Amino acid sequence: MAATTMNSMPSTGQSHWDRLAARARMQRRFSDVALYAFLIVVSLPIIVTYFWLLTLSFSAGRGEINTDVLWPSLFILTPALVALWIWGAVAKDRRQAFIGWGLILAGTIILYFSLLGDQLHLEGYRFLVDPDFNRLNESVVAGDKLSYSATAFPSVWVAFRNSLFVAGAQTVIVCTVASLAGYYISRFQFPLRNSMLRAMLVLHAFPTYTLVVPLFIILWYVGLLDSLVGVMLVLVGIELPFAVFIMKGFYDAVPWEVEMSALADGATRMQTYVRVVLPQVTNGLIAVTVFSFIRGWEEYIFMVTFLIKNTNWTMSLYMFFVTEENSLGIDFALVSAVAVFYVIPSLIMYTVAQKYLMQMSVSGVKG
Amino acid sequence: MARIEFKNIEKRFDDVVVIPGMDLVINDGEFVALLGPSGCGKSTSLFMLAGIYLPSGGDLLFDEHRVNEVEARDRNVGIVFQSYALYPHMTVRDNIRFPLRFKKVPDAEAKRRVREAAELVQVAELMNRRPSQLSGGQQQRVALARALVKDPQLLLLDEPLSNLDATLRLTMRTEIKALQERLGVTTILVTHDQLEATTMADRIICMREGEIEQIGSPDDLYLRPETLFVAGFIGSPPINILHGQVDSEKLRVGEAVAPLVGVGNGPFSIGLRPEHLEFGDSGVPARVIQTEPMGREILYVAESPLGLIRVLESGSQVNHRIGEETRIAFDPSNTLLFEEATGRRLDGAHFHLNTTARAA
Numbered sequence: 001m002a003a004t005t006m007n008s009m010p011s012t013g014q015s016h017w018d019r020l021a022a023r024a025r026m027q028r029r030f031s032d033v034a035l036y037a038f039l040i041v042v043s044l045p046i047i048v049t050y051f052w053l054l055t056l057s058f059s060a061g062r063g064e065i066n067t068d069v070l071w072p073s074l075f076i077l078t079p080a081l082v083a084l085w086i087w088g089a090v091a092k093d094r095r096q097a098f099i100g101w102g103l104i105l106a107g108t109i110i111l112y113f114s115l116l117g118d119q120l121h122l123e124g125y126r127f128l129v130d131p132d133f134n135r136l137n138e139s140v141v142a143g144d145k146l147s148y149s150a151t152a153f154p155s156v157w158v159a160f161r162n163s164l165f166v167a168g169a170q171t172v173i174v175c176t177v178a179s180l181a182g183y184y185i186s187r188f189q190f191p192l193r194n195s196m197l198r199a200m201l202v203l204h205a206f207p208t209y210t211l212v213v214p215l216f217i218i219l220w221y222v223g224l225l226d227s228l229v230g231v232m233l234v235l236v237g238i239e240l241p242f243a244v245f246i247m248k249g250f251y252d253a254v255p256w257e258v259e260m261s262a263l264a265d266g267a268t269r270m271q272t273y274v275r276v277v278l279p280q281v282t283n284g285l286i287a288v289t290v291f292s293f294i295r296g297w298e299e300y301i302f303m304v305t306f307l308i309k310n311t312n313w314t315m316s317l318y319m320f321f322v323t324e325e326n327s328l329g330i331d332f333a334l335v336s337a338v339a340v341f342y343v344i345p346s347l348i349m350y351t352v353a354q355k356y357l358m359q360m361s362v363s364g365v366k367g
Numbered sequence: 368m369a370r371i372e373f374k375n376i377e378k379r380f381d382d383v384v385v386i387p388g389m390d391l392v393i394n395d396g397e398f399v400a401l402l403g404p405s406g407c408g409k410s411t412s413l414f415m416l417a418g419i420y421l422p423s424g425g426d427l428l429f430d431e432h433r434v435n436e437v438e439a440r441d442r443n444v445g446i447v448f449q450s451y452a453l454y455p456h457m458t459v460r461d462n463i464r465f466p467l468r469f470k471k472v473p474d475a476e477a478k479r480r481v482r483e484a485a486e487l488v489q490v491a492e493l494m495n496r497r498p499s500q501l502s503g504g505q506q507q508r509v510a511l512a513r514a515l516v517k518d519p520q521l522l523l524l525d526e527p528l529s530n531l532d533a534t535l536r537l538t539m540r541t542e543i544k545a546l547q548e549r550l551g552v553t554t555i556l557v558t559h560d561q562l563e564a565t566t567m568a569d570r571i572i573c574m575r576e577g578e579i580e581q582i583g584s585p586d587d588l589y590l591r592p593e594t595l596f597v598a599g600f601i602g603s604p605p606i607n608i609l610h611g612q613v614d615s616e617k618l619r620v621g622e623a624v625a626p627l628v629g630v631g632n633g634p635f636s637i638g639l640r641p642e643h644l645e646f647g648d649s650g651v652p653a654r655v656i657q658t659e660p661m662g663r664e665i666l667y668v669a670e671s672p673l674g675l676i677r678v679l680e681s682g683s684q685v686n687h688r689i690g691e692e693t694r695i696a697f698d699p700s701n702t703l704l705f706e707e708a709t710g711r712r713l714d715g716a717h718f719h720l721n722t723t724a725r726a727a
Contacts, residue, residue, distance in 0.1 A: 257452035263439040264417050264446045265513070266469035279456040 048074070050343075057124045057336035065332050069119055076115070080108040124333030127322070128341070131155040154310050156341070159318035164345075166232045166314060167296030173236045174243050174292040179285060182247025183273065197248075200241035208238050209301050219306055226308040234306070235296050243288045250284030251277070286356040294346050315342050369429045369520040369553055370395045371416065377424035378411050378577075385411045386577040388425065393555065398547050400556040400568035404600070408577040409557045413523050416555065418442045429520065440469065442521075445514030445552075449526035451506045453498040459485070459509050460494040466517040484516040487546065504535045511543070515550070522547070522554040528563055540566055561601050565589070573597050595710040598638045598703055604666050607639040609673045610707070621673040623651065630706075630713060638703035641666065641679035646687060650696030651676070655687045669695060 052070045059069040083104050091097035113120075131153050185193065215234055216225070224230025254277055262272040278285075300316040307317065322338050323330060373391040377384075386408045393399050401409040414420040415427060418439030427435050434442060445466075446452075453462050463484055467477045485491040488508040498506055507527065514522060527543070528536045544567050547554045558564050564571050565585035573580045573588060573596075581593045592598035598606050611620035613635055618627040620637060646667075653671035660666075665685055667678045676695055680686065687693060704713045 255450060255452065257448040257450050258454060260414075260417065260419050260439075261446060261448065261452040261513075262454070262465070263419060264442070264444055265466035266440040266517070267465075268440060271469070276454055279454075 053336050053339055056332055057340045058120045058122070058333070060124070060332035060336060062331045062333075069116060072116055073112070076108060076112050080104060121333070124331075124335075124337030125341075127156050127334060127338060153321070154313055154318075156318060156338070158311060159313045159315050162228055162312060163297055163315040166228055166235065166299075167293045169229075170232050170235045170239065170296040171289055171293045173232075174239050175285060175289055177236075177240060178243035178247045178288055179278070179281070181244045182249075182284075183251050183277065185244065186248045186251035197245070200245055204242045204245075212301065212305050215302075216305060225306060226312060228307070228312060228314075231299075231302055231306045232296070234302055235292075235299060239292045239295055243292060246288055247281065247284050250281040254280045283356055286353050290349050290353045290357065293349060297346055318342075370431075371521065371553065371555075372428040372431075373412075373425065374428065375425040376412075376415065376422050376427060378408070378415060378420065379423045384577065389577070389579060391572065391579065391582070393553060396551045396553055398544070398554045398556070398567065398569045400558060400564035400571045401574060402558060402561060402564040402571050402600075403574035403580075404559055406576075407574040409559075409574050410525065411577075412574075413446075413525055413555065413557045416521065417444050417446055417523055443517060443519050444521045444523060445517060445519035446523045446525065447507070447510045447514050447527045449529050451498070451510040451530075453506055453509055453513070455498050457497075458494065459490060459496050459498070459501070462498065462509055463512045463516050466513060470517065480516055484512040487515065488512045488542075503531055504539065507531065507539060511546075515546075515552075519552060522552045524554065524556045526558055526560075527556070528558075529560070536563075543567065561603065565601070573600065575600075591712075592638070592703065593712055595636055595638070595705040595707075595712075598705070598712075602640060604641050604677050604679060606703075607641060607644070607676050609637045609639070609676075611635050611637055621671075623673065627704075634707040636705040636707050638705060639676070639697055640701060641677040642681075643701040644676065644678045644695050644697045645680070646678065646693045647696040648694060650694040653693055653695050655689055655691045655693065658685055658687070658689060660685060669693070671695065 048070075051074070052067065055069040055073055056065070060066075084101055087100040087104060088097055091100055185197065219225040219227075219230045219234070222230075224233070258276060258280075259272055262276040263269070267275065298316065299314075300320070303314050303316050304320065307313065313321070319338055319342055323335050371391075371393040373389045376386060376389045376391075378386040389408075389412065401412060403409050411420060415422050418434070418437060418441075422435055426433050429442070454465065457465065460481060464477060464481045467480065472480070482491065485494060488511050490505060490508045490512060493501060493505060493509070498509070501509065507530075510527075524543070528539055531539060540563065556564065556568055565588070569584070570582065571585060571588050572582050575596050581588060581597045583591075588597055588601045592601060595608070599608060609620050611618050611634070613619075613627055613630055613632050615632065616626060616628050618625045618635065642664075651671045651673055653669035653676060655667050656670050656675075657668040658665060659668070660683065663683065664679050664681045665683070667680065667687055669676050669678060678695060705711065706713060
């Protein structure tokens with residue numbers, strides 16, 4: 001680049017353009033750096049907090065909370081991550097990249113465990129195998145006479161199954177209804193269509209928890225209080241308007257002609273919908289699936305209000321009672337471990353769906 | 368292949384009448400163009416043929432059978448849309464095969480027909496691609512293959528060339544026409560582009576506001592337009608329309624007066640094709656105000672007492688400069704005279720304007 005600048009020195013006009021180009025390059029580089037710096041700074045608190053949770057779940061003790069493991073871990077893992085990234089950029093081919101990554105990872109693991117290995121334990125995760133984790137714990141502290149709390153806890157797998165049922169069933173219903181209703185609203189004209197669309201948006205703007213008391217009474221009347229089906233239906237009702245709205249938007253983007261083609265090609269309306277229209281709104285469907293599943297998985301207020309029996313506990317209630325149920329100070333390893341366990345399904349959901357959520361719709365309509 | 372007949376077909380959307388009553392026969396194997404400006408009801412007619420719209424009245428006949436209520440999927444009609452409307456989530460192969468999936472065609476035969484259709488429009492080597500990976504022309508060909516694979520009794524083309532660039536449009540025009548001739552399938556082309564209609568179709572149906580203005584060969588429409596609308600719509604550069612008045616067997620156009628017998632009094636319009644006019648020593652005085660070289664010919668716009676007149680001269684040499692004072696002469700046998708009240712052409716009513724113009 002420098003050579004070019006030198007060569008074009010005689011012509012003042014040329015060097016002027018070079019200066020402008022150099023300035024543009026600098027500005028671009030600077031804005032890139034600024035952007036990345038900003039993104040890193042903003043995301044650090046979130047990442048570090050979650051990482052802290054993870055280290056606590058493997059290292060904390062009862063009644064104490066500290067960053068003893070967090071900082072050394074970050075100190076070892078951050079350079080390792082940077083090294084992995086740099087190696088990925090530097091490596092000449094795939095094979096070389098994998099060998100380098102393997103070496104860096106192995107080195108990091110050995111270093112990590114030799115420095116911090118004696119502070120790590122799996123005590124926090126005992127709840128996965130033993131619902132009586134408190135007795136087990138307290139018997140270590142004060143003998144076996146303090147086993148009263150254990151009976152109140154169901155197995156975590158019961159709570160997991162309940163949460164899975166509520167979130168899963170809610171998702172299935174929301175997706176089915178929203179995809180059909182969105183299609184109808186997008187394609188057909190009917191009385192009060194616009195008022196209905198507006199009403200759906202307004203409904204979404206309402207703080208839903210103002211409905212807790214009336215919903216409680218309704219559920220009690222219809223006999224669905226303290227039942228997973230009841231709370232699941234409540235969540236369906238609350239999630240549905242917005243999901244329908246999202247799906248309508250996706251259907252609006254599917255051109256009419258494609259449907260007409262399918263009809264002329266011999267498909268029935270139903271076949272057209274299933275084979276031609278639905279595949280073009282999969283991204284919307286995936287978005288609705290992810291959002292409504294996570295909504296159901298995270299729900300706490302409705303759960304704590306409408307569910308009472310401990311066999312009906314969902315993960316959010318389980319999480320809550322784990323933090324409550326200790327008379328001898330909070331077992332932070334346990335609480336952190338439950339939290340980590342609780343967050344994993346959401347994390348998996350997002351990771352798997354991320355690709356689809358980001359992907360733009362691939363359309364054949366272009367001249 | 369089928370013979371199509373519209374018998375007093377009517378289409379209303381709520382209170383809006385799009386087609387008040389249409390009678391039309393399209394013969395088996397014919398290539399017909401529905402030509403008209405947007406909103407003239409040509410697409411509505413197409414959708415009725417495809418079975419997407421239900422006619423509000425009248426009978427739609429395919430080979431003498433009434434098909435008004437027959438579902439689109441049972442009509443065996445192939446459509447190519449302006450946007451091609453390919454299924455974006457399917458490969459080219461699946462796109463072409465799609466119509467056969469609902470026909471219980473045995474697998475081996477379906478494969479053969481898909482291959483044949485693809486070869487017919489030369490997309491055989493693109494079979495595994497997705498529509499988004501194809502160029503506009505290729506998408507167009509795939510859409511054509513998909514419409515042809517089911518051996519349609521009627522092929523509908525809805526502005527099929529509008530999204531293509533100029534060169535490709537020329538190629539596809541020739542190809543579609545050759546294909547239609549070879550397969551002999553009854554074809555209806557819907558377009559607002561007169562050039563597409565005149566170059567491809569055997570017969571043109573010129574429509575306006577839901578009514579048929581004229582049916583005829585491209586020559587008929589160009590040389591013998593029955594209405595003022597057709598005269599104005601067909602032809603590029605457009606026809607010159609001059610306004611005049613007939614008063615006791617004399618036609619007045621601006622300052623010019625010409626004898627005209629056999630017609631009643633009233634306002635008349637005179638249509639003059641730009642290529643039938645020429646600059647000369649006699650005729651209407653005019654001043655050239657614009658020149659537009661178009662390659663093989665040059666379009667001049669001249670200002671005259673009768674209004675602006677377009678003159679087309681063949682050759683690529685600009686012979687008349689802007690500002691030049693000249694005269695425009697024309698051949699009376701190529702003059703079209705329209706009654707302004709009805710917009711209809713008066714047959715055989717020719718006159719000789721340039722003689723009197725000299726007098727004026």
